[in-house]
Amino acid sequence: MAENNPKDIAVIDFAVREHRSLWLDAWRRLISSNTARLGMFIVGMFVISSTFAHFFWAYDAKLDLDYTLKLKAPNLVATEEIPSIHPFGTDKLGRDIFRRVIHGGWNSLRVGIVAVGISLLIGGLLGLLAGFYEGVPITNLERIAFMGLIGLTLGALPGWIAKQPIQAILFTLLGGASAMWLNFLAGRKNLRIAVFAGAGLLIGAVPAFFVSPMAALVCGVLGLMIGAILSLPLGGELFSNIVMRLMDIILSFPGYLLAIAIVAFLGPGLEKGMIAIGVVGIPVYARLARSAVLSVSQKEYVLAARSVGESHGRIIFRHIFPNILSPIIVQSTMGLASAVLSAAALGFLGLGAIPPEPEWGAMLGDSYRFLTSGAWWAVLFPGLAIMLSVLGFNLLGDGLRDALDPKLRT
Amino acid sequence: MLIRYTIRRLISVLPTLIGVTFVIFMFQRLIPGDPAVAMLGEHATQENVERIREQFGLNRPLFLDREALAQGDLKGFFDTQYLRYLGRLIRLDLGESIHRRIPVAETLAVRFPATFELALLSMLLAIIIGIPVGIASASRRNSLLDGVTMIGSLIGVSMPIFWLGLMEIMLFAVFLKWLPAGGRLSSGIQVEAITNFILIDSLITGNQKAFVDALEHILMPALALATIPMSIIARMTRSSMLDVLQEDYIRTAKAKGLAERVTLFKHALKNAFLPVITIIGIQAGSLLAGGVLTETIFSWPGIGKWAYDGILARDYPIVQGTTLLIAIVFLVVNLLVDLSYALLDPRIHYD
Numbered sequence: 001m002a003e004n005n006p007k008d009i010a011v012i013d014f015a016v017r018e019h020r021s022l023w024l025d026a027w028r029r030l031i032s033s034n035t036a037r038l039g040m041f042i043v044g045m046f047v048i049s050s051t052f053a054h055f056f057w058a059y060d061a062k063l064d065l066d067y068t069l070k071l072k073a074p075n076l077v078a079t080e081e082i083p084s085i086h087p088f089g090t091d092k093l094g095r096d097i098f099r100r101v102i103h104g105g106w107n108s109l110r111v112g113i114v115a116v117g118i119s120l121l122i123g124g125l126l127g128l129l130a131g132f133y134e135g136v137p138i139t140n141l142e143r144i145a146f147m148g149l150i151g152l153t154l155g156a157l158p159g160w161i162a163k164q165p166i167q168a169i170l171f172t173l174l175g176g177a178s179a180m181w182l183n184f185l186a187g188r189k190n191l192r193i194a195v196f197a198g199a200g201l202l203i204g205a206v207p208a209f210f211v212s213p214m215a216a217l218v219c220g221v222l223g224l225m226i227g228a229i230l231s232l233p234l235g236g237e238l239f240s241n242i243v244m245r246l247m248d249i250i251l252s253f254p255g256y257l258l259a260i261a262i263v264a265f266l267g268p269g270l271e272k273g274m275i276a277i278g279v280v281g282i283p284v285y286a287r288l289a290r291s292a293v294l295s296v297s298q299k300e301y302v303l304a305a306r307s308v309g310e311s312h313g314r315i316i317f318r319h320i321f322p323n324i325l326s327p328i329i330v331q332s333t334m335g336l337a338s339a340v341l342s343a344a345a346l347g348f349l350g351l352g353a354i355p356p357e358p359e360w361g362a363m364l365g366d367s368y369r370f371l372t373s374g375a376w377w378a379v380l381f382p383g384l385a386i387m388l389s390v391l392g393f394n395l396l397g398d399g400l401r402d403a404l405d406p407k408l409r410t
Numbered sequence: 411m412l413i414r415y416t417i418r419r420l421i422s423v424l425p426t427l428i429g430v431t432f433v434i435f436m437f438q439r440l441i442p443g444d445p446a447v448a449m450l451g452e453h454a455t456q457e458n459v460e461r462i463r464e465q466f467g468l469n470r471p472l473f474l475d476r477e478a479l480a481q482g483d484l485k486g487f488f489d490t491q492y493l494r495y496l497g498r499l500i501r502l503d504l505g506e507s508i509h510r511r512i513p514v515a516e517t518l519a520v521r522f523p524a525t526f527e528l529a530l531l532s533m534l535l536a537i538i539i540g541i542p543v544g545i546a547s548a549s550r551r552n553s554l555l556d557g558v559t560m561i562g563s564l565i566g567v568s569m570p571i572f573w574l575g576l577m578e579i580m581l582f583a584v585f586l587k588w589l590p591a592g593g594r595l596s597s598g599i600q601v602e603a604i605t606n607f608i609l610i611d612s613l614i615t616g617n618q619k620a621f622v623d624a625l626e627h628i629l630m631p632a633l634a635l636a637t638i639p640m641s642i643i644a645r646m647t648r649s650s651m652l653d654v655l656q657e658d659y660i661r662t663a664k665a666k667g668l669a670e671r672v673t674l675f676k677h678a679l680k681n682a683f684l685p686v687i688t689i690i691g692i693q694a695g696s697l698l699a700g701g702v703l704t705e706t707i708f709s710w711p712g713i714g715k716w717a718y719d720g721i722l723a724r725d726y727p728i729v730q731g732t733t734l735l736i737a738i739v740f741l742v743v744n745l746l747v748d749l750s751y752a753l754l755d756p757r758i759h760y761d
Contacts, residue, residue, distance in 0.1 A: 161476055214484055249429035252744075253737050260702065261733050264721045265437045337568065344570050345703055349718060361570070368576050368707070372591060376580050383573035391568035398564075 026326075029403040036399020042392025050105030059103050061356040066094035074377050089377035091367050093356075097378060100358040101385045107359045108389060111274050111343040111352075112336040118278025120332055123247075123285030128324070130243040130286065131293025132316055133236030136302075139312065144179040147234050151175025154226045155203075158219040162208035167219070170203045175230045182233050193231045200227020244290065247283035256280065256342040263351040270353045277342045281335055288331050292324035299323075326404035330397055337393035344386045360386045415752055423741055430737050434730050435495050467494050504731035509723055514731035518713060522735065523606035524594060525705070525712030529697040531609075531632040536639035537690065544647025544686075548655065549674055559644060566641030572703040575634035579707070582630060589626055592709035599623050631708040635700055639693035646689045650682040657681075684754060691747030695740035 020028075030036045053059070074089040088097035138146065155171025158164075178196060185192035204223020209216040250258065262276035263269075296302065297320060305315050346352040347361025355362060360382040367378035450458055463469045471477075471490050478486030498505070504514035547556040583591035590596065594608060601611045601620045609628070612620040654660065655678055663673045701714035709715065713732050720728030 161474060163476065212481065214487075218484070218487070245425060246429075248426050249433065252426050252430055252741050253433075253733070257702065257733060257736055260717075260721070261434075261437060261729065264729055265726075341568075341570055345572065348570075348572055348703065349706075349721065351721070364570075364573060364576070371576060371580055372584055374584065376584075379573070379576050379580065383570065383576065386573065387565070387569050390570075391565060394564055394568050 026403045030399055033399050033402060035395050036403065039392050039395030039397070039399055042388055043396050046105055046389045046392060047109065049102055050109050053102045054106040057099075057102070059099060059358075061100075061103075061358055064093075064095045064100075064356065066090075068094065070094045073375075088381040089375075091363070091378045092370060095356075097363070097381055100363060101360070101381055104358040104360045104363060104382065105385065105389070107270060107353055107357065108340045108343055108386075111270065111277065112339040112393075114274040115277035115281060115339040115343070116332050116335045118275065119281030119285050119335065120328070122278075123282035124289045124328060126243050126247075126282070127286035127289025128293055128316065128321070130240040131290035132297060132312070132320065134240035134290070135294050135297035136236070136306065136312070136315075138235050140179070142312070143182075143233075143235055144176050146239065147175035147179040147230060148172045149175070150234055150238075151226070151230055154229065158204045158208065158222045158226075161222075162211045162215045162219050164207040164211070167203055167207055167223075171200070171223075171226060171230070174199055174203065174227065178230045179233075193228050196231030197224050197227040200224050200230065203227070240290070243286065247286045250280065251283045253280075256345055259342055259346060260349065260351065263346055268351045268354060270357070270359070273343055273346045273352045276346070277339050280342070281339070284335070285328065285331065288327055289324060292327050293320055296320050296323045330401045330404060333393055333397035333400055337390045337397065340386065340390050340393070412749075412752060416749060419745060419748055423745060426741065427738070430734070430741075431496060431499060432492070434734055434737075435492050437726075437730065467491055470494070499734075504734070505727035507720075507728050508725045514727050517716065517728075518731055518735055520606065521711060521713045521716055524608075524710060525698065525701050525714060527607045527609060528628060528631055528635060528705070528710060528712060529694070529701060531628055532635035532697055533639065533690070533694055535632055535636040536643055536693070539636075540640040540643030541647050541686065544644040545651055545674065545679065547644070548648045548651035549670070551652065556648075559648070563641035563644045566637045567645075569637065570703075571634050571637060571700055572707050574637055575631065575704055575707040578630045578634055589630055592627075592707070594624065594627055594711055595620065596623050596627075631704050631710055634707075635697060635704045638700070639690070639697065642689055642693060643686065647682065647686050650685045651678055654678045654682040684751065687750060687754070688747055691743055691750075695743045698736045698739055 030040075070090065070092060072086060072090045072094075074087055076085060076087060078085055084096070086096050086098060088101060091097055091100070133142075149172075151171040151174050152168055155168040155174075159167035159171075174196065185195065200223040201220050202223070204226070205216045205220030208219035253261070256277070259273070259276040259280045262279065263272050266272040266276070302315060302319055305319050310318075343352055343359070344361030344364070347359045347363075348365040350362070350365055353359035353362050355366070363382040364379060367375060371379055447454060447459060450462060460469075468491070473490055473492050475487050475490055478489070502515050504518070506513055507517070543559055547553070547559040550556055579591050582589045595601065599620050601608050601617055601624070602615050604611045604614055608624040609621065612618075612624055660673060660678055663677045664670075668677075698714075701710075701712055702717055703714070704710065705712045705714035706718045713735065717729055717732035720726070720732065
C-alpha cells in the first residue's frame, strides 16, 4: 500500500508522540534500569516493613525480656525446649532478633530522613545562596544590607568588649553608608580606606573611652581594622567565601568522627544522633549546590531572566532551583545510605538509641562480645539489615543519577 | 610558582585550624556540669573544687576578659580559657587524662604509630587491589569481571566496616581458628621498640617469629579497614579510565597499532590518575576516623580504640586530643593531595 510508506509513519509517529515532561522521561529511564529496579525493591521493602511494623505490630522494648531463651540459635520449628519460633535467633536477653531487626528499621529510617533533611535544608540553602551571589552581581540594596550585616557582625566584637552596644549599631550604619556611596572617593582608593578606617577608629575608641583608656585602645585598633574592611566594596564573593570556609571547618573532621564527637558531648540519644549526622552532612550539600548553581547561573535563561529585571529571589527559585535539583536528589539518596551507616556506627559505639530501644547498630554493639562463644546470629542479622538497606539506597542513587542526567552515563 | 602556591595553601589552612581548635574547645564547654566536679567526682568538697578550678583556669572567662580590660589590665584581658588552651596546644600540651592522670600527648605519641601502621597497610591493600581491578574492569567493560567488580564494590561501600570486622572474626578466628581475634601481638612475644611500627621493628631486629605474629594480627583489621577505600578506588579508577578511553588520543594510539597493554598503562592510566589520587587522599583521611570502630572491634591499641574508651569513660581530654590529632592529620593529607595535584597536572593554575 503506497500511502503507508514506513518513512511517513515515522514522521507521523514523531509528530503525535505524547508529550513527556523531564521527570516522566527520567522515571521511564529509572524503571528500565535493572540496578535502579533492584534498589527501589530493596528500599521499598525496607520502608514498607519498618512502617508497618511501627504502626501495626506492637512492640514494647521495655517489657521484652526472657532469660529462659538467652542466646538461642535460629529455629524455624517450635520444639519442646524452645516453644516459640525465632527465625533470626535470640539475643543476650532472650529477645527475638527478627522482631527487633524489623522494628529497628523504623529508627534507621527516621535517622536517615531527619539527618538528610537537616543537612539538605541548611547546606542546600547556604550553597544555593553562595553560588548565586558568587556568579551573579548583587544589587545595590542587597549590598547595603550585606555590608550593614558585616558591620553589625564585626562591630559586635568591640561592642561586646566595651559593653557599648551603640558601637555595633554605628558599625552597621558605617557598612551601609559605605555600600550606599561606593563612588565616594572611588578614584583615590587609599584615601577612601583612610577615611573609613578613621571613622572606625572613632566609633571604636570614643564610646570605649568611658570604660577605660585601655579598652579605648583595644577597641580603637579593632575599629580601625573594621573601618578599613568596610571601605571595600564587599559583595557576593566574600559571602560565598565565608560560607565555604565555614564548611571547610566542618569538613576537616573526617567521616563520622565529628558526629561521634558531637554525640559524645551532647549525650547519647537517637535525636541527638540525628542532629549530629545532619550537621556533619551540611558541607556536602553546600558544596554540591554551590557548584551546581555556578554552572547554571551563566546559562542563557538566567541571563534572560536577569535582563528582563526579575528579582533575585524569583530567579533563584523559579529558574535556578529546578535546574540544580537532579544532582541534589541523587546526593540525598546516597546521603540516606551514609546516614543509616553513620547511625549504625553511633549505635554500635553506644552513642545512638538508648537501650532497650531496637536499633541495628546498638544491637551489634550489644552482642558482638558473644561472637567468640559462637552466637553468630546475633551479629549476622542486624548487620545484614544495615547492609541491605544501605545497598538499596546506593543502588537507587546510582540509578537516579543515570536516569536524571543521561549525559553523565559512562 | 609551586612554592608560592604551597605557601598560600599553608596559610589558608590556618583559619581552618583555628576553627577546628575552636570547635573542639567549645565541646569541652558543652558538657553538662562542671569539669572540675567531673574530675574530682560527685563527693568532692567545695574547697577542692575551687582549687581545681583555679589550677586549670576554669574560673577564667572563656574567650576575652572584659572586666580586666575595664580595669586597664591588658594582660589579664587575654588571659582566658581559650587562649590558654591555644597556648598549651602550641607547647604540645594536650592535658591529662581525667581518670589515669597521664599526659594525653605522650600516650598519643605511643599509640599513633599503631594506628598509622594499620592505616598505611590498609591503604596499600586498597591501592594494590583497587587500581588493577578498576583498570581491568574498564578495559573489559560489561564483562563478567566488570559486573562482579561493580556489584562487589557497591556491597563494599554499603557494608558497615565494624560489621565486616565482626564477620571476619567469626569466620577466621572463631570457626576456622586461622587468625587471632584481636590485639597487635600475641602475649609472650616481645619486640624491641625502635619506630613503634611493629612490622618494621621486628624486621630491623631480625625477629622473624614476631614479624609473622604481627602480620597475622594486622591482617584482619587491615582487610576490614581497606574494604571501603578499595571499593571506592576501584570504582573511581574504572569510571576515570572509561572517560579517558573515549579520548581521541587513545583511538590514535590504538589505530597506530600499539599493544593494548601500552595504550592502557602508558596513555590512559597516566591521564586517568588524577581523580584517583584525590579519592585516595580523601579516603586516607577517613581511614583514621574509620579506625575508631575497627580498632575497637580488634582491640587494636591505636588512638581510635583509645578515643572509644575515652568516650565510654567520659574522659574528655582524651577525646579532645584524639579528635584534634585526627583532624590535623586529615588537614595535612588534604594539603598533600592538593599539592600533588598541582605537581602532577601542569594545566592547573596556581591561583
